[in-house]
Amino acid sequence: xxxxxxxxxxxxxxxxxxxxWARQPVGASHLRPGGTVxxxxxxxxxxxxxxxxVLSHIGIVPLAVTSNLNINxxxxxxxxxxxLAKGTPLHLGRRSVLTEVNIYSEGQLExxxxxxxxxxxxxxxxxx
Amino acid sequence: xxxxxxxxxxxxxxxxxxxxWARQPVGASHLRPGGTVxxxxxxxxxxxxxxxxVLSHIGIVPLAVTSNLNINxxxxxxxxxxxLAKGTPLHLGRRSVLTEVNIYSEGQLExxxxxxxxxxxxxxxxxx
Amino acid sequence: xxxxxxxxxxxxxxxxxxxxWARQPVGASHLRPGGTVxxxxxxxxxxxxxxxxVLSHIGIVPLAVTSNLNINxxxxxxxxxxxLAKGTPLHLGRRSVLTEVNIYSEGQLExxxxxxxxxxxxxxxxxx
Amino acid sequence: xxxxxxxxxxxxxxxxxxxxWARQPVGASHLRPGGTVxxxxxxxxxxxxxxxxVLSHIGIVPLAVTSNLNINxxxxxxxxxxxLAKGTPLHLGRRSVLTEVNIYSEGQLExxxxxxxxxxxxxxxxxx
Numbered sequence: 001x002x003x004x005x006x007x008x009x010x011x012x013x014x015x016x017x018x019x020x021w022a023r024q025p026v027g028a029s030h031l032r033p034g035g036t037v038x039x040x041x042x043x044x045x046x047x048x049x050x051x052x053x054v055l056s057h058i059g060i061v062p063l064a065v066t067s068n069l070n071i072n073x074x075x076x077x078x079x080x081x082x083x084l085a086k087g088t089p090l091h092l093g094r095r096s097v098l099t100e101v102n103i104y105s106e107g108q109l110e111x112x113x114x115x116x117x118x119x120x121x122x123x124x125x126x127x128x
Numbered sequence: 129x130x131x132x133x134x135x136x137x138x139x140x141x142x143x144x145x146x147x148x149w150a151r152q153p154v155g156a157s158h159l160r161p162g163g164t165v166x167x168x169x170x171x172x173x174x175x176x177x178x179x180x181x182v183l184s185h186i187g188i189v190p191l192a193v194t195s196n197l198n199i200n201x202x203x204x205x206x207x208x209x210x211x212l213a214k215g216t217p218l219h220l221g222r223r224s225v226l227t228e229v230n231i232y233s234e235g236q237l238e239x240x241x242x243x244x245x246x247x248x249x250x251x252x253x254x255x256x
Numbered sequence: 257x258x259x260x261x262x263x264x265x266x267x268x269x270x271x272x273x274x275x276x277w278a279r280q281p282v283g284a285s286h287l288r289p290g291g292t293v294x295x296x297x298x299x300x301x302x303x304x305x306x307x308x309x310v311l312s313h314i315g316i317v318p319l320a321v322t323s324n325l326n327i328n329x330x331x332x333x334x335x336x337x338x339x340l341a342k343g344t345p346l347h348l349g350r351r352s353v354l355t356e357v358n359i360y361s362e363g364q365l366e367x368x369x370x371x372x373x374x375x376x377x378x379x380x381x382x383x384x
Numbered sequence: 385x386x387x388x389x390x391x392x393x394x395x396x397x398x399x400x401x402x403x404x405w406a407r408q409p410v411g412a413s414h415l416r417p418g419g420t421v422x423x424x425x426x427x428x429x430x431x432x433x434x435x436x437x438v439l440s441h442i443g444i445v446p447l448a449v450t451s452n453l454n455i456n457x458x459x460x461x462x463x464x465x466x467x468l469a470k471g472t473p474l475h476l477g478r479r480s481v482l483t484e485v486n487i488y489s490e491g492q493l494e495x496x497x498x499x500x501x502x503x504x505x506x507x508x509x510x511x512x
Contacts, residue, residue: 007157029135039194040172066167070198070326074347091330198454202475219458263413285391295450296428322423326454
């Protein structure tokens, strides 16, 4: 993450075969009117959690790219809390990887603030 | 935009009844490996173009929030060019507004780099 | 189901607080070229599983309607096997219910053939 | 359509480079409670319109399969009217074709009842 996305402040919290966790500290630049975290901040952390899932399964392939992302926003995240995104692989295909991502306000892991489904396309050279 | 999202560098280019255009100048912080514009940058400009469509139809309602965003990434944007996003309303409902957004690299308006469909929920107090 | 959708051959297999299962027997009318089950058959069973989740949580409200459905097709279902769809509520909101649906070929519950996320809008009169 | 989907009552109305029209006559089996056309009927005609777009661009390839479908339901179709679906290609890629589909009640082409975005995967042997 530091090499490829030096400008990002998202941190990889944990990765294993079953899931990947990403954490986005929330600062003033992530807020929106109404004192809540902006949609683009949530989309970025969803995309990153999915990317970590992809890399953890196919190896460090910088050219894997998102082909589709669908996100539902469920409730307001708390303005003062970091976002945590948990990515779970739904399908590890030859041409693409489908990942489910649940996003939470830190400290409230029982109620996701958003839910995303993300497809990454795998470059031909790295297909399994 | 300047009032509500002071940290954003997205500029409203044009708004009328039929469409809204947003422009995202592209700098180093928007790039990703492979020398192209990052997915989150495209998602942010898509969300903003949809927000402009919503506000232009229901008035300046800071509490309108995205409820669903679906985006397909079609081709690599050019690293050195700004992104332009054109939002077109598909459905102006009482409870929600559905907007289609085509995203382009500036200077190449014949081939979108991404296509999004965005739903904004309208707060009860502002329903028409 | 029998009352409201007499033409459907989908059967409710099981419903509780956590999940709802629907089963679609597969006959000649559900197949498509290549000897597999058609996409529309899978979309119908996904929509039905989500509908059962909705009704099991808000009561028998015939006017609840799908507002958004996003489905990813993951692998070919087997032509000779029934489809099973498991609906799990992701968010039970006042205005809408979001449900995740995994679809399987009967007998192969470890590998979903499709994954859907379905939003139902709740009519105002039945909001909680 | 008659060869590959003999059970379908959907008719191809028109196809050219820019768009494809499919028509679904509506009978008792397509209705749902509230006297309107069912969601699965609309999803089936959306998928078919996208399939026609795909075949009209890559040739008669029976093994092209839907990989993702996202649909937003906008208003109630009229129970007594056929559905018309207009498919428009958004992106003709080597590995996939993305199509936008607007669905209408016949005679009311100014207000779509639903809007879908459909991705078809192209089998390797027929890639251009």
